[in-house]
Amino acid sequence: MRKTITLVAVMLSSIALFAQPQAPQGGFPQGAPNAQRPQNAPRQAAVVPGQTPTSPKFEEYFEPVSTEFATPDEDGFIRRWVILEPIAKPNRSNTVFTDSYLREAFAKQYFKGQLSDVLPKDGRKEKVEVDVTPAPMGWVMPGQTVQQPEPKFEKRKLQWHAVDSKLFNVKLFRFAAGLQKDVYGVIFYMATVIECEEDIPNVRLAVGSNAGSMWWLNGEEALIMSSDRRMVMDDCMSGRITLKKGRNVLWGGIINGPGMSDACVRFVDESGNPVKNLKIYSK
């Protein structure tokens, strides 16, 4: 029941968001110059009594990359990413996200350089074949047979955006909504470069994601998070891994049907403390 209500609320808010002025094509959407920076976990109600509710704006969640490198935040979360606009992958429900489903979905080559050690440049566009098979929303009655629609694919141009998240978690739903892209039934790819002054052994990649996700460090699978997940800090961790001296490339793929999509990512040491002596690059 809660999911239903959430879903309706999110749909309404996204309709309102789409009514806003067009975001510029390419580059970074222009927001209010003095947009309030939400802190780690926004605790302020979106709807203020007596005021007309407005949908959150892109710039409340993201800002352009303006420094050579970033560092993890005080809790170790990595906020600098280059993110591809969402790849359509219609799903009427998040309950399909088994391990097998994720592995198949993320095994597909959507664009050149996928999971490579070179990050896509900010503003680069990919021509991606996306699944646009309609995924009707709604309930399936007991005993009701759902007719599977004919699969339908089309090519779309999707763009990479280098961003710093203003929150500890990367609000992918707001990323998509702010760019006026698909918000439901989508795959997000995001990548970042982590530079270390020396080898840091026995750390773990700690991720929370909504919904399922897979993560690769330096070309190796580090973590898979199946099922209809909510984003929970430190929900899943990789095995013990080594962040090598120099450049490490981290990729994530997040898949979602209906509802919010976001992810929070950090590395923790053997004691569970955040690893913060890192430099984070978007290229």
Next chain:
Amino acid sequence: MKARIILIGALALVSASAAAQVGTPYIHDPSTVQECDGKYYTFGTGTNGIMSEDGWNWHTGAIRPHSGAAPDCIKIGDRYLVGFSATGGGLGGGHAGQILTMWNKTLDPTSPDFAYTEPIKVAESLVDEDCDAIDIGLFLDPNTGRLWCTFGTYFGFIRMCELDPQTGARKEGTKDINVAIDCEASDLIYHNGWYYLLGTHGTCCDGVNSTYNIVCGRSRNVTGPFIDNVGRDMVRGGGKMVAFNEGRKVGAGHFGRIVLEEGVEKTSFHWEADMDMSGRSTLAIRPLMWVNDWPVAGELFQEGTYAILSQRRSYSLELTVDFVRMAGSMRGFGRGSQDEPNIIIEDQKLEDVIGGWPEGDIDIRICDFMNRPHQKWDIVAVPEAGGYLGGPWFKIVISGTNRVLAATAEKEVISVPEFSGAPEQLWRIDQLIDGTYRIMPKEVPGTDEQLALISIADSTPTLGKFDFNSDNSKWFFKTTK
């Protein structure tokens, strides 16, 4: 937590192999179990005592000279102080008694250092006074370093006096203090700002009809007054129950406390009669829990089929396999008639899903408990593997299969298709002082470290150092059908 404990006790399948210490754990009036060079020792009334290499399988071999009644043993520095009593003859006999102490550098009779000092008298009772000086309890106050001795039985008072921790002799000028009445087998312990006096009430030495039980009172001062949970002073007979009958094990008496590490405690005592061991008096070792700062003896972990749930998030340890949806969609919200009769939805069965599981090793994770086959674990004692203090080694098996939980050289956990008996497939389960559990492999390949099953993340298990102060280190069990 109490509900969980009761649930496990009431519903779990019981196996004789996991119900008691094994071997010949026959003893009456045992001293607190002490560890010496990796072996465990306890002494009883009469001569000698029993010992164990692993804490689970007990046999004769502990040596204590001078006979006498109801000894106690405490380690002070690198020596062991053993106390015992020379008694006048029990309830119907004379009541003149003597409490004596002696030292030994080791409890291992095969050690060249094994030699008891001459016993010295530290307390006594005369024939006609309100005390019978037997049943010594020794206590080293962790706050002051002072050594105390309690003694006495049903004939009058339990008394305490101070000893010299260097010599084991009665401290000059100390006077006996009456701290309880009409009980025996007293012992002092300290926990969280409280001193506890434990004593045994009920009828001793009547086999399966013995009503022996262990009670306690507590005080902020080492010398009392010791008050029970309803405000009665133990000198007026008060006492809150700590340990009592467990079905076929009858008559709990002669409490001892063993602190293995922070959060992991055991109590040793005897059953007056174990009905599965010819009604013999046998050694009991049980988890010791603290509930609202009162000690409570738990029970041995019982074999059965369980969900293993993290204290961190109450998620369930499971195989990393695809979640298989059950048939049937949501009811209600206008779907279906309210007048339809209810039908029983069958559980998902192993045969419904096992065909989709890999055949080799399968990773382990922690997820929402859904009562599904990949989350149901048979926890089964492995008698041939022996045990540890207070339990046998267990194998942890996906129910209906041979697939077992195993530790890896990478300090992670996986499941392997077959049980081989290898030490990384054997698990120790200790109930902690807060009622939750620690789960530890017997060995982790490639390391001598003692590691425990840990929730490193909500959904990710691993092996790591046990930390009682972290819910990451704790688990609980839920029975499944």
